[in-house]
Structure formats: C-alpha cells, structure tokens
Amino acid sequence: MDDGKIKELFKKRDADAIKAAEAAYGAYCRRIAENVCRDSRDAEECVNDAYFAVWNSIPPKDPSSLKLYLARIVRNLAFNRYNESHAEKRGGGETALVLDELAECLQSGESVEDMADRRQLGELIRNFVKELPKKERQIFVLRYFYTESLADLAKRFSMTENNVSVTLHRSRKKLKELLIKEGFYNG
Amino acid sequence: MDKNDLYRSMQDIDDEVLQECEKKNKPWIKRAAVAACAALVIISAVIVVPMLTKAPETPEQPAVIDKDRYDKNKTAFAGEIAIEWPQEYLTPVEKYSGVSFNGVQYRSRANEISIDLLEKKLGQCDVSGFDKKFDAWAIKNVDSGLLLAVNIDGTYVVFMNNDPVIPTKFKEFYDGYGLSQTLKLETYCDKDGYSTGNWFKTDAGQYVIDVLATCGGAPLVSSDGAYFSGKKGITFTATSEALGIYKRSLTVTEDGYLCTNIAEYGYTFEIGKDKANDIISYVKAHSEKAEYEPYYNTVAGIITEIGDGYILVDDSVLCKDEKDGIVFRIPTDSLIVRRWIEYYHLKTGDAVMIEYKGNISKDYTVNGIVSMNEAGIFEDGIYVEE
Numbered sequence: 081m082d083d084g085k086i087k088e089l090f091k092k093r094d095a096d097a098i099k100a101a102e103a104a105y106g107a108y109c110r111r112i113a114e115n116v117c118r119d120s121r122d123a124e125e126c127v128n129d130a131y132f133a134v135w136n137s138i139p140p141k142d143p144s145s146l147k148l149y150l151a152r153i154v155r156n157l158a159f160n161r162y163n164e165s166h167a168e169k170r171g172g173g174e175t176a177l178v179l180d181e182l183a184e185c186l187q188s189g190e191s192v193e194d195m196a197d198r199r200q201l202g203e204l205i206r207n208f209v210k211e212l213p214k215k216e217r218q219i220f221v222l223r224y225f226y227t228e229s230l231a232d233l234a235k236r237f238s239m240t241e242n243n244v245s246v247t248l249h250r251s252r253k254k255l256k257e258l259l260i261k262e263g264f265y266n267g
Numbered sequence: 268m269d270k271n272d273l274y275r276s277m278q279d280i281d282d283e284v285l286q287e288c289e290k291k292n293k294p295w296i297k298r299a300a301v302a303a304c305a306a307l308v309i310i311s312a313v314i315v316v317p318m319l320t321k322a323p324e325t326p327e328q329p330a331v332i333d334k335d336r337y338d339k340n341k342t343a344f345a346g347e348i349a350i351e352w353p354q355e356y357l358t359p360v361e362k363y364s365g366v367s368f369n370g371v372q373y374r375s376r377a378n379e380i381s382i383d384l385l386e387k388k389l390g391q392c393d394v395s396g397f398d399k400k401f402d403a404w405a406i407k408n409v410d411s412g413l414l415l416a417v418n419i420d421g422t423y424v425v426f427m428n429n430d431p432v433i434p435t436k437f438k439e440f441y442d443g444y445g446l447s448q449t450l451k452l453e454t455y456c457d458k459d460g461y462s463t464g465n466w467f468k469t470d471a472g473q474y475v476i477d478v479l480a481t482c483g484g485a486p487l488v489s490s491d492g493a494y495f496s497g498k499k500g501i502t503f504t505a506t507s508e509a510l511g512i513y514k515r516s517l518t519v520t521e522d523g524y525l526c527t528n529i530a531e532y533g534y535t536f537e538i539g540k541d542k543a544n545d546i547i548s549y550v551k552a553h554s555e556k557a558e559y560e561p562y563y564n565t566v567a568g569i570i571t572e573i574g575d576g577y578i579l580v581d582d583s584v585l586c587k588d589e590k591d592g593i594v595f596r597i598p599t600d601s602l603i604v605r606r607w608i609e610y611y612h613l614k615t616g617d618a619v620m621i622e623y624k625g626n627i628s629k630d631y632t633v634n635g636i637v638s639m640n641e642a643g644i645f646e647d648g649i650y651v652e653e
Contacts, residue, residue, distance in 0.1 A: 180270070
C-alpha cells in the first residue's frame, strides 16, 4: 500500500491504518530507532509509540510524506529514550559518537542563548544542508539524521571509513563557521 | 545551545533531502539490523591467518609491525576524497557496478574471484550503463541465480542478484550459497546485544559447518535482521572469495537463532537452542584468544622515492623516535596506487595513507592494497605535514 493510501486510512480513522503503516514502514522505523537508542526493545516501543502519535495527530495534520513524518517522530522518541538510558549509563553506542562529533561544531565558543532559538537553528540547518554538494549532503544527513554508522556509510558510498570521517569533518567545519557567522555563538 | 539541540535540529531537514538520501541505494533499509551487526564486525574484526579474499601471494612470512613505535599525539588523516578519476584510471570494480543476465539484474560485490573457483561459462551479460557485453560465469558450488562471476577485461568479479528469491528454510540458503564448500569460519567474538567481547581464533569451523548442514529445516524468521539485536551468542567473521564477501558476520545466539548478512540481507533462521548451544559450546572449547584488529590495516607516511614499479613510504614522521621509522614498499602494479602518481602527480615529500587487506612481507612490501589517499599529518591536532 502506498504512502497516500495509508495516510487516507489514518484520516478516516480506519483501524487498519497502523497495521498498514507497520507493513510498509516497520523495518524502516525500527532501523532508525535502533540506530539511535541501540536497544531492540526500546526501539520496538519507540516505533509503537510513533504509530500512536501519528494516529493522534492525523488528522488534523496532513504531512506530505507519512514515511518521513514517522521517521521524525521515531527519531525524536528514540533520542528521548537514548537520553534516559544514557543517564542510567547503559552505554552510548553510535548516538554518543554522533553527538560528540556535533559537539565539535560548538566546543570552542560560548553559546549565545537568546539567539539559539530552536526554530532559527532548524532553519539554519535546513538551509545549510541544501547548500552542501550532493554526496556530502547525503553523508551528512545519513550520519546526523539517520545516525548511520561510519562503516555502513563507507559501504554505501564505496568509500573508506577514513574518507567518510574526513568528509563529515569538513561538513562540521562548514557548519561551525556558519553558526559563528549567524551569531549562534562566539567562535 | 548544546550538541543535543544540534542533533534535534536535524529534524527540520526538508523531506526532499531525506528522500534524496534513500533514493541512491535502497537496500540499506532492508539490510537493517544485520548491517549494524556487520558494523560491529567491521569495527573490530580480526585480520588473522590466511586471508580468504584474493590477495597477492607472498612467499615469505609477514613482517610484524610494532604499533608501539607510533607517537599517540601524531595522526594521519586521509585527505582528498572526491577525485573524479578518468575512465582509464578506474578499476574494473569501480567502472562496472551492474549487469543484466537472462533478464535478471545483478550488482557488483566489488570483490575479485580466482578462475579456479569458477565452474563454467554461462553466456554473456549486458553491462548497465555501457554498450558492452561481458562473459558471465557460474561459481563452483553456488547457485547462479544468486551469484555470478563476470569477466571484466580479464578480471573476474562477483556479482549478486539484485532481487534474489528469499529462502524459507535454511537448507535453501545453505545449499544455494554452497556453504559447505565456500565458507570457512576461523575467527569469532563473543557477543552480548550490540557489544562485542573478546576475540578468538578457532579450529572448529568445520564442525560448525557440519552442524549447520543438519539445520536444513530451520525456518527463516526474518529477512531484515530484526531478531538479531539484543541477543547473546558468538559472531563469526565470514569471509569467502567464492561468495565475494569480506568480513561479513554470522551470529549464533544462545536462544537458538542464526543471523547472517552473507547474502546481503539480514537473514535470521531459527535453528533451535540445542543446535545453537552445541555450536557455541564446541567452538568455545576449541579456540584461543586473538588480538583485536581493524577491518582494514593502514600504513601512512611520507613518499621518499617513486621508482619503477614501486613507491617507498617512510612512516618515521608518525613515530615517537624517528629512528624507529619503517620504509614501506608500495607496489604500483595496482591502478589504485598508480593513478595517484600518473594522474594526481603525487611526488616525493607528499604524505599518503594506504589501506590494505593482505599483509606486509618481510621486506616491508604492502600486499593487497584496497585504497590509497593523499594524507595530512597532524600533531596534537595541528596540521604539520602534507
């Protein structure tokens, strides 16, 4: 069943909507959740919670892509779960590495809190990503949105892990420069 | 603003950008959890004993490279990554990624195979994106509906069916890939969920293959690896020239499952607790501890000489004491190396990084090179040498 038809089921409050979403996007969502929280039981719960979040929000919401709408919700729930488990020192996994990498964009400067508005930051990221060359953009998004491992990225792009690391390093450097330029913090 | 804010802000990336990331290579989604499992192996697999992938023969015993020579504050990073090599400088594997044979699409596994592992010529295949035909060969013991070898200008490369028939029982998988003949299991690590424990060599690989031969009726319970995560067991490193795979994983879990990405997708079969624990206990009783090694090994340093058929790379720049430096000999018979000299014009004094999956012979010749890159040398995070 395609994305539009599943969305229609949610809109009609059809009880089969969640089943259809699971059939179409279950593996995809679990992949995202497991990448982030590194625990299959937590991931399963995140995915189930995401279906119910979608059930509760469509309608009135009408996302252009149900799949990506789900992806964002799953990622967000999984990151919350990661933060809870991380607080209990259950290990960092790939997300800890990703966060450490992102911290490089911030570490040498002092945060200017009033500028660091969540909405403005989102807009900056959205535009920054669009400006990256295609391959660099895909690597950046797969790493920092989908939390893919360096090994998987290397395999997917037929690159070495070293090359993937260098590409990401360059992207982060550009992002850091943009954050300073746009006044998100003092470099 | 902190790193968590930055991570969360990625949520605002446009749909079209997220979709673009999925278009190029959809199977990453389907490979799912086994890809994660493979990542563990990739990160911490052990390069030991005879490599099963095709690597140049070395008459001598490999040299032992003392890693303690290196200064921990000095690091080499691979540099240029986006070089568009002209066609004549692309390896056969890089040039041709897909073929069509008898109306079935196959994609390259990017690994070469020796002629002696081939069974017979099947006919000609069309090369995707090129007006060319290459000979397609059956691989001994392997179902040609799953894998083929393609003769690309004299180099035989393993290709896999893009959309293979998903097995329902383990027998179809075991026989289809001829695992009794094509797979050797020689190293493994303990596994607890996503964590890997100690690494071991084992001489019980044949025993494992024999037990698996009796698991023919085991049903496939997942083709996306979903059963894999969060389980205890052992993960073998699965390398096979015939199957065109290098350091994939094959996991046997204490609760009775076998999970592997040998076939690309994360197949999980329920072999039962008895068989699984038979394998695990036997293997543990017939193994010895091994050292951790990375997926590929690396040498890096400064080019000191470009000769006829070789370049010399001196790694003393990375050592605590320069006197401990080793001069490695990098053969230029491989296009992967030669193009950096002929087309990119690397010269003496430039820093390079070489990844290899063979070994280093006693005269410090690096064998089985899989990549080469211009490098930057950093000390305490400061760029010191190119």
